Amino acid sequence: MAEAAAVGARPQKKRRSGRPSAWGLLFNNTLATAGLLVFGLVVIVALAAPVLPLPDPDATAPADRLLRPLAEGHLLGTDALGRDILSRLVWGTRVSLAVGISATLIAAFFGSLIGLVAGYAGGRADTLLMRGIDMVMAFPYILLALAIVAVLGPGLLNALYAIAVVNIPFFARNIRGIALGLSRREFVDAARLSGKSNVQILLVEVLPNVLPVIIITMSTTIGWMILETAGLSFLGLGAQPPQADLGSMLGEGRKILFTAPHVSVIPGLMIFALVMSINLLGDGVRDVLDPRLKSGALTRPVARTAVMRDAVPDIVPQEGALLDVQGLRTEFRLGGDVYRAVGGIDLHIREGECLGIVGESGSGKSVSAMSIMGLVPTPPGRIAGGAALLDGEDLFAASDERIRQLRGGAVSYVFQDPLSTLHPLFTVGRQLVEAIQAHEPVARRKAEEKARSLLDLVRIPNPAERLKSYPHELSGGMRQRVCIAMALANDARILIADEPTTALDVTVQAQVLSLLGKLRKERRAGILFITHDFGVVSAICDRIAVMYAGRFVETGGTEEILSSPAHPYTAKLIDCVPVLGEPERRLDAIEGRPPMVNALPEGCAFAPRCPRAEDDCRKGAIPMVELAEGRSVRCLHPLWGEADA
Amino acid sequence: MPEAVAGEALVEIDGAERIFGGGRNILGRRKPAVHAVQDVSIEVMKGETLGIVGESGCGKSTLARLLVGLDAPTGGTIRFGGEDVFGEKMDHRRLARRVQYVFQDPVSSLNPRKTIRTILEAPLVHLLGKNRRERAERLSELMDAVNLAPEFLDRYPHEFSGGQAQRIGIARALAADPELIVLDEPVSALDVSVQAQVLNILDGLKSRFGLTYVFISHDLSVVESVSDRVAVMYFGRIVEIGPGRGVFRAPRHPYTRLLLKSAPAPGRKSLIPEDADTELPDPYDPPPGCAFHARCPRGTEICMKEVPPLDPAPGAPAHLSACYHPHGED
Structure with a gap:
């Protein structure tokens, strides 16, 4: 059914495929849709931060310190320095999102590049690159990030680099596997024979086929990156005061967790909502883009074909048939x-x-x-x-x-x-x-x-x-x-x-x-x-049945059918096969293609390709006619008898 | 089809050999090696199939990949029109302008994310350096040659049936206007009715563009119907080669005979199978002497010791077979 979009000898108007589009599939997934909504809302609010009527997030007001949520003028209360938590939350989310997304992009770029080159080149280059990646992976990620920040010094940008580096192996390994498989495919050989250089093949032939995997990997990584940014900031290695980001807000609230829980609980909830929504959305995107899942691996067929007969037919069993x-x-x-x-x-x-x-x-x-x-x-x-x-x-x-x-x-x-x-x-x-x-x-x-x-x-x-x-x-x-x-x-x-x-x-x-x-x-x-x-x-075989478009068109003894086929389709089919010992035989191809079984023509299904077709072939059901003992054909103008005459 | 064309050789393969694996590991032990192609010497004449x-x-696809430069031999030489294919002067673009390849699986040989236009333009851009107008002209010529409507150019490979995809594969091979096309099982993945279409198109193109074909297949009847000369390979070596008629009507090597007897044909009631307990030779541990010996009903002592040379048949110098006890001499 892979060729469902039927194309004839000349292209017909493209039929609308019965399958839902990628967006349709995504919206079918309730959890992914919910994720998309939450994530979209957060992004819009974060983007709109400069135009929203928010107080300055860094303006301290010791008199108003530790106000509870719903206090007058401060919807979510204030922190230990009297700064408005709502404003800090919105600005902080903006920072966390920017860092998480940029880190993902950097890691995706370098990781994919390493993976592509390693998978395509193979051999020594592959060994060298992947062992390097293995070394990066040998350290616990947080330790490595800490080491990088320790060398570069604390700061948001350095935390971003650290997180990107730590996540490169994740991309490199994923992409290398896919690129390795693709590089051995025939179309890569074909591109080489078309005169393309290695770089051209890698960028023009292999990369477009890897892109969905890169996107899937990115969509499932962003959430993780935001968590890691928060982690580093929480430890005081990321955003430096007074700048707000979700992790540093959490860290500042930690000391007063019991006296003023809202200071740490609110950014915590935000991180939860953000990461959760991204992960749900990412899973949805993966389900839509992954060809294996798309082809229906998620629907599990039952153990036996469903039987839905309109009416149970009256059956007279054939004598002696097993x-x-x-x-x-x-x-x-x-x-x-x-x-x-x-x-x-x-x-x-x-x-x-x-x-x-x-x-x-x-x-x-x-x-x-x-x-x-x-x-x-x-x-x-x-x-x-x-x-x-x-x-x-x-x-x-x-x-x-x-x-x-x-x-x-x-x-x-x-x-x-x-x-x-x-x-x-x-x-x-x-x-x-x-x-x-x-x-x-x-x-x-x-x-x-x-x-x-x-x-x-x-x-x-x-x-x-x-x-x-x-x-x-x-x-x-x-x-x-x-x-x-x-x-x-x-x-x-x-x-x-x-x-x-x-x-x-x-x-x-x-x-x-x-x-x-x-x-x-x-x-x-x-x-x-x-x-x-x-x-x-x-x-x-003793007997054969020739099948065309879901029905038998001719049945009979093997020798009789092969020596004198009655249905034009059978005759044509026999004529297109080269026979050993008869190299001079002209092969007779059948013009056109079989009809799609979801749009069968009226009358005989073979009529559009048949040289003997007449007007009566194109209407009504064509019955199976018995020509002789054990020999039947579904044709109004069979070849039967002409060969003998 | 005309009988074998006498004329100049387009490709001369001399003692080609391709070994996969091998070498030694860190401890100096020998790694297992497979001899995919061994000591193959063959000439492809201009204009023949x-x-x-x-x-x-048996090594036929490996041999095909060596011919188009997708793989390099570990021994022997391949000369194309007198030039060494793997010599200094011959880069892969220069070779690709003269030899092209048609793949077995038509769909997987087309990049699923490229339109047919992009796929067919690649050789025109990279091999011939044609400009936009020349390319458009050549594309419509190519689509016409393989009998496809020009509207197909802007579609993606998954929209095509196997037969159409294979015709696109053939058009791509034709694009660079090569002298030789290596066809590696070009119709094996197709339905019989489509197979005939593709074979007829190939036949027409050959005379229209003066091409030379190397046609590789496991299907004897297809090979018989298209070839001027036929080479039979077994276990990496050529065991019989000669004019198609001679090889198929009067096979000399027992393996060729076995193949012909086993092939089903409409109207052939019973196939004659060999005994079921014959074992194929182990590619990692090739037997000394003739590789077919264990399955051969005519084998004698000498077959186990020495590899038989390719010798001409008496009275038919073009028909060679590598057998100490060929059929037709007793």
């Missing part, structure tokens, strides 16, 4: 749009049979497979109609507990990338034993024995030794075999394999395919095999 |  899916519809709701990823598919698999679903990326083949056991994430996904029957039992009506039993039991999945499917921190043996024990209460030793025989079954040499290996110690082919072994652990009757060989080398792919073929013959398991590769389909 | 195939980890 898995029988009828009229399955799965939708995603994002923003105001409904993406009909699966728009009503029917399929059935018998014992020992392999059905292939072929389609391009985005056609809905993976979502179909995931829907069967409720693995589509909710939100935003949901099953909107249809039924999936396993031996006549409606899976969409089953209890969560029943589904949990069936997952990895009677119905198992094998995914594309074995490295991300297996847990990196546990041995293969332990994961296999866990898979077995999740379904069967057997002793550990027995489970281990079974794990060994499973590895033997998927033809992994020396299984007893391999059980002790971690996933990263195995080759890609071995890992995928372990995944298949895990899927077979509990006598799976249906194996759903989602592009299981796409990430593998051809020689390994051949091994895995022949293994799957053998297993289904020996164990009589049905396989639902999802792929985009007609070559792989030929090697393993 | 040289296909390089091999499985993951």
Whole structure:
């Protein structure tokens, strides 16, 4: 869905994206909004200090000393020298804010620079710079700040330098990590090949990508900096009397804390409000800007896809089918749009049979497979109609507990990338034993024995030794075999394999395919095999279903479809694949792009790209027509029969 | 596609070698080293498409990076049009004007925060020093060459599909008007229907601009359909090289045969897998002799001792294979 902003052969008018803007997201966060309000108010008041009708903050009046709050002429009372606390508070906040923000900017500038250079240059420069940073970090921050002020002498400006220096490592380390990752990205190589120098690459290519991180780090640091400024002033090393800042006000009130608490409590509350509001706002900004959080990591999908069928269909189970899916519809709701990823598919698999679903990326083949056991994430996904029957039992009506039993039991999945499917921190043996024990209460030793025989079954040499290996110690082919072994652990009757060989080398792919073929013959398991590769389909599938824009457009026996495709899409798709041994074949590309599933055209979804499309293709629903025994096509003008004539 | 073009060599690689790691640590112990590319000698002729195939980890991408100067060899020389690529005179801008590169992952090779215009203008500014008017002219030429509407220029990379992004990648490589383009798995990340579009565009550009391609892929059928000559790599070395037709119709090296037998093709019922218990060689501890020996059904004693040299086939001097017992001689 990353390409949600659909662009055709020529750009269409840009569709308004259904996602809220950054400001919208920020205002959705109540705490961040509250933080923004408080912080904004404080900043406005501090900025307006010179024009506000406040008495001179440094004017002493011994006669009026230690007036309580709400005294006449002094709203917040006066301090030990009779100075107006309200005025000192506003002027002091102004100073604290200025120091905190400038210190943050200085630390961000130098820290980011060091981080960028270290991350981009790598090697010696990286070692040298980062060890220097480590040395700064080796001292407790307040001690280091004290040392710096001791050398430079007390004063607000020196405190500012001290705080900035102390916080440089924080930025440098954060930015270095990001810059390190970015510098190894392909677009940096591409920029180098475009003739850019190192400095240009660093400033023009890498920096813009690091900027959000710098802003996030700054927004979470300002509060901390203000606290540190207050700390140094409290110790008498920052603002010098009579100048007011929040820390020095606190320090002056300390001695009379019990006789006149308001003198220290008021600046204390101000520091609290200021830092709290900045931190809340900073967290909000981070949530908005951080791409990982933006992509929905904060919404946790539930364990099973929500089923919201308009009406439970009357189901007549297919004779002899192990898995029988009828009229399955799965939708995603994002923003105001409904993406009909699966728009009503029917399929059935018998014992020992392999059905292939072929389609391009985005056609809905993976979502179909995931829907069967409720693995589509909710939100935003949901099953909107249809039924999936396993031996006549409606899976969409089953209890969560029943589904949990069936997952990895009677119905198992094998995914594309074995490295991300297996847990990196546990041995293969332990994961296999866990898979077995999740379904069967057997002793550990027995489970281990079974794990060994499973590895033997998927033809992994020396299984007893391999059980002790971690996933990263195995080759890609071995890992995928372990995944298949895990899927077979509990006598799976249906194996759903989602592009299981796409990430593998051809020689390994051949091994895995022949293994799957053998297993289904020996164990009589049905396989639902999802792929985009007609070559792989030929090697393993008995029947195939070709999927386009969420629906099957053609189903039938593998050989018949490959030799005489009936749907124009199938024919075109076969024509664009280069075939080994036929290098002279002209590759026929399909013009245009598949439609977005939130804006499907009326009639046939392929009509806009189809050379045979006529007016009747563009209206009404196109039904699936049976052409022959076990062969159907969703087309008004199929190619069927023309090839023979 | 024409048969191998006889003519002058554009690139001469002589005994190129790239070792990662190695050296000694503080205590003088040897650090582990990986020989990514070993003793590769190959010539790329002007105007041809040289296909390089091999499985993951065979060193084909490392070789590609050496060719465009993104990485430096630890041994051997690479000469481009007679000039040493890593010699004194050849700085990276000078090389980039003559050789360009198309990346495997089209989206990650475009900076997400730059418009397409900025991305395509970079080589025009930094390599050719063109002024504003010349750049605008060249940009519309480039967009036309890769069949994209000029309105796309002001968009950001995330707004494009994989196929469109790859066409932008190709346009960027074309921008500096290079002689050689190294294509590193340019269609592997694309859907089949889009793959055909991109391959057709590449084919058209080659004849239109008189380009030379080095086309790297793990997909045998794609390589077969685009290449004049094909080199097969295994474990950092070239094991077979020759005209595409010869290598694919009559493979001599047992590894090439295994690759061809394992490749799925529409209508091919069963693939012939090798025995499952074959182990790939350890890159940190390469075996002496032929690296394929452990998987080879024809291996004998000599294969374990000495690395086989690349020898021409009888009757076909352009078709070389590094095997003591090649197919087609018994």
